[in-house]
Amino acid sequence: MKRKPSTEATSAWIRLMRVQSRVLDCVEQDLKKAGFPPLAWYDALLELSRAPSGELRPVELERQMLIPQYSTSRLIDRLVDEGLASRRECKIDKRGQFVEITEAGRELQKRMWGAYSAAIEKYVGSKLSDADAVKLCGLLDRLGCSCGEMKLPPVANVNETSPSR
Amino acid sequence: MKRKPSTEATSAWIRLMRVQSRVLDCVEQDLKKAGFPPLAWYDALLELSRAPSGELRPVELERQMLIPQYSTSRLIDRLVDEGLASRRECKIDKRGQFVEITEAGRELQKRMWGAYSAAIEKYVGSKLSDADAVKLCGLLDRLGCSCGEMKLPPVANVNETSPSR
DNA sequence: TCAAGATTGATGCAGCTGCATCAAATGGGG
DNA sequence: CCCCATTTGATGCAGCTGCATCAATCTTGA
Numbered sequence: 095m096k097r098k099p100s101t102e103a104t105s106a107w108i109r110l111m112r113v114q115s116r117v118l119d120c121v122e123q124d125l126k127k128a129g130f131p132p133l134a135w136y137d138a139l140l141e142l143s144r145a146p147s148g149e150l151r152p153v154e155l156e157r158q159m160l161i162p163q164y165s166t167s168r169l170i171d172r173l174v175d176e177g178l179a180s181r182r183e184c185k186i187d188k189r190g191q192f193v194e195i196t197e198a199g200r201e202l203q204k205r206m207w208g209a210y211s212a213a214i215e216k217y218v219g220s221k222l223s224d225a226d227a228v229k230l231c232g233l234l235d236r237l238g239c240s241c242g243e244m245k246l247p248p249v250a251n252v253n254e255t256s257p258s259r
Numbered sequence: 260m261k262r263k264p265s266t267e268a269t270s271a272w273i274r275l276m277r278v279q280s281r282v283l284d285c286v287e288q289d290l291k292k293a294g295f296p297p298l299a300w301y302d303a304l305l306e307l308s309r310a311p312s313g314e315l316r317p318v319e320l321e322r323q324m325l326i327p328q329y330s331t332s333r334l335i336d337r338l339v340d341e342g343l344a345s346r347r348e349c350k351i352d353k354r355g356q357f358v359e360i361t362e363a364g365r366e367l368q369k370r371m372w373g374a375y376s377a378a379i380e381k382y383v384g385s386k387l388s389d390a391d392a393v394k395l396c397g398l399l400d401r402l403g404c405s406c407g408e409m410k411l412p413p414v415a416n417v418n419e420t421s422p423s424r
Numbered sequence: 425t426c427a428a429g430a431t432t433g434a435t436g437c438a439g440c441t442g443c444a445t446c447a448a449a450t451g452g453g454g
Numbered sequence: 455c456c457c458c459a460t461t462t463g464a465t466g467c468a469g470c471t472g473c474a475t476c477a478a479t480c481t482t483g484a
Contacts (some may be wrong), residue, residue, distance in 0.1 A: 098336075098380060099376055099380040099383065100385035100389050100392070102389040102392035102393050102396070103379060103380065103383045103384030103387060103389070103392050103422050104379055104383075104384075104424065105392065106383055106393075106395045106399075107282075107379045107383045109285065109395070109396050109399040109403065110278070110279050110282065110383075110395075110399060111279065111400040112325070112403060112404040113275070113278035113400070113402050114269075114275050114276065114280075115279075115325075116325075116403055117272075117275065117402055117403075125404055125413050132440095134440095134454060140396040141385060141448075142427070151462085151463065151473090152462080152463065153463085155459085160277070160280075162441085162442075162443095163440085163462080163463070164289070164442075164443085164464075164465080165440085165442085166439080166463090167463060167464060167465085168441090168464090168465095169440095171408060171464095172439095174420065177468095185351040185451075186451090187462080188448080188449060188478090189447095189449045189450070189461070189462045189463070190461090190462055190463075191462090191463080194360075196453090208306075208369055209266055210271075211263050213274050214264040214268060214269055215263060215264040215268065217267045217402070218264065218269075218271055218275075218402060219264035219268030220273045220399060221401050221402050222268060222271065222402070224265050224267040224268070225267075225270040226275050226401070227265070227267035227268050227270065228267050228270075228271075229394070229397045229398060230269050230274070230275075230395075230399075231267070231271050231274050233387070233391060233394060233395045233398070234271075234274040234275060234278040234354070234395075235274060235278070236386050236387060236391070237270045237282055237383060237386050237387070238274065238277060238278040238281055250400050259290075266458095271475095279477090297470095299470095303425095316432085317432080318431085318432065318433085322428095327471085327472075327473095328432080328433070328468085329433085329434075329435080329472075329473085330471070331433090331472085331475085332432095332433060332434060332435085332471080333434090333471090352431095352432080352479075352480075353478080353479060353480085354432045354433070354478060354480070355431090355432055355433075356432090356482040357431080372451070419446095420433065
């Protein structure tokens with residue numbers, strides 16, 4: 095439990111931290127320069143738009159996005175303030191509520207995907223062959239599992255237009 | 260400039276974001292549970308302790324840590340408040356100053372490395388063979404370069420006890 | 425020499441995060 | 455049926471980040 099990490103492991107750790115932060119910065123900057131809100135908004139709008147009826151319980155959103163409860167609560171506040179979503183009461187459970195995406199929200203999500211996908215291509219896709227991208231996924235997945243005991247039922251939450259970090 | 264990323268690239272992007280954030284969370288939590296301050300403090304103390312005379316210009320620290328100027332300025336405030344570093348004026352350039360690590364700072368850095376290295380081993384080292392760690396480094400490095408035109412003179416900022424994210 | 429620009433560092437402000445806590449509603453066991 | 459634990463969501467507080475800006479000093483070039 096106190097063994098030292100190899101220099102290889104330490105290097106990998108440092109690369110993981112530095113590269114992720116740099117690539118994320120680049121993507122966020124591109125989005126911001128295009129006049130869009132932060133990525134977290136996109137993620138939330140995507141989850142909502144994917145929901146069959148365009149609405150989710152905050153607690154569902156929280157689980158999808160892997161962010162804490164208070165963070166979800168305040169993110170919803172902001173989306174509602176901007177007219178991208180609306181809160182609706184939940185009749186069968188008066189503690190809860192539903193968050194429903196608005197038309198403006200759906201539209202923003204689609205427009206953001208244009209800039210977002212371009213940024214992914216620019217900072218990731220263009221630097222790695224598909225085969226290498228697959229290798230990278232495999233290596234990263236080995237780190238990701240059993241860290242905080244996540245249960246992501248459909249492990250690959252990724253299809254056509256669905257980056258949801 | 261508007262080509263869509265492959266699903267492989269998109270997957271890699273998502274993994275990079277999610278895995279990094281989970282692993283970082285885990286490591287930070289372990290440090291916090293051991294009663295230590297955030298990793299950024301460690302990074303700063305490490306850079307200072309490595310400097311030949313135990314002191315650096317804030318602007319140097321900034322470049323080493325790849326964080327913005329105001330962030331450096333306030334991090335130094337906190338280190339000084341906690342007695343881990345001290346500010347000294349720079350006689351030859353009255354705009355500037357030197358930040359010098361204190362004995363308490365050096366000691367904290369060493370104690371943190373115990374917990375930090377254990378966490379790296381736990382969340383990275385133990386999940387990856389050295390060969391795989393090297394592969395991961397290689398793939399990540401392909402993403403990292405030419406993103407924001409960094410110039411890290413000695414590319415490998417990593418030797419014995421020196422994780423400096 | 426001196427004015428314009430660059431460099432160095434600090435700070436006010438707004439927004440976001442984590443933490444702790446709170447209130448309301450639900451649900452289950454005795 | 456009722457009390458208590460659990461679930462759901464909101465919020466006050468402190469700390470941190472990014473942005474813009476400021477002040478002081480240094481450097482350069484005409």
